[in-house]
Amino acid sequence: MPPRRVVIVCFPGVQSLDVCGPLEVFAGATRWLREGGSGDPGYRVVIAARGAVPVRSSSGLQVVPDADLDTIRGPLDTLVVAGGDGTRVAAHDAELVRRVGALARHSRRVTSVCTGAFVLAATGLLDGRRATTHWSACEALARRHPRVRVEPDPIFVRDGDVLTSAGVTAGIDLSLALVEDDLGHEAALTVARWLVLFLRRPGNQAQFSAQLAAQTAERDGLRDLQRWIAANPGDDLRVEALAARAAMSPRHLARTFLREVGTTPARYVDRVRIEAARWRLEETDATAESIATGCGFGTAETMRRSFLRALGVSPSEYRRRFRTATPRGA
Secondary structure: OOOEEEEEEOOOOHHHHHHHHHHHHHHHHHHHHHHOOOOOOOOOEEEEEEEHHEEOOOOOOOEOOEEEEHHHHOEEEEEEOOOOOHHHOOOOOHHHHHHHHHHOEEEEEEEEOOHHHHHHHHHHOOOOEEEOOHHHHHHHHHHHOOOOOOOOOEEEEEEEEEEEEEOOHHHHOOOOOOOHHHHHHHHHHHHHHHHOOOOOOOOOOOOOOOOOOHHOOOOOOHHHHHHHHOOOOOOOOOOHHHHHHHOHHHHHHHHHHHHHHHHHHHHHHHHHHHHHHHHHHHHHHOOHHHHHOOOOOHHHHHHHHHHHHHHHOOOOHHHHHOOOOOOOOO
């Protein structure tokens, strides 16, 4: 069988890690196959840019492409569109967008890293699909392309044979997921270990912690309440109790919290509790039952449902993937 042909599209102002991250993952998978004596040839990665001329990344690193994007023809196994500050121009380059769209039609699967989603969206490929991008650009993507169902939280989103990822290192998570699809868990695990990475952050894992994902309230009283919630996830955090602590009526607290923090008190509390439970799953030997109690879920089953809804994995699977080598005591 021929090697799986992967094309990574780059342009002036590309984020260098959006190119190098997937490249290293696919190269590592090919190495794993070769060292294991497999007859599978793995991947052949081609970095392509218009005119095949060197491009300067957003950090100043020069990327020397292997091929002229305009001369590449399908079929392809995987098309990867990198992101970076340069997408502001690239997404309006009609010829580049046309070439990406043509290659996408002849690719088994199409992916983007970070703001590379803007280039894919410009081709129309994301219309009617779920997609994500860097957290700071999700609102702009949704505004510019209203037919795209933008999901701001996940690290990567899979909608059929089109996959989009969040910022920078999320492209590595996405590439590991593709290797796992192609070659199995052991291959992806080995590559992750070689790169000293976790295998692999679930696609539905949030890009940010609860405190960073939410807005900071304008008024001091609500900011203090946010800090208190984070420090006391196991306490009574029903809206009535929070309202009493903030010296507000429950209805007034709910309206003000939604306006200033950008989410409801209940949803914010759930995010904080999940974050607290994640830390304990990663860093301690505590049982699921004691973690659920200490973080305010009440029961392990309630915690499991919250994890599945927010992260797409159960607490036990999360611990298996992210537990530290030397967990602390409870």
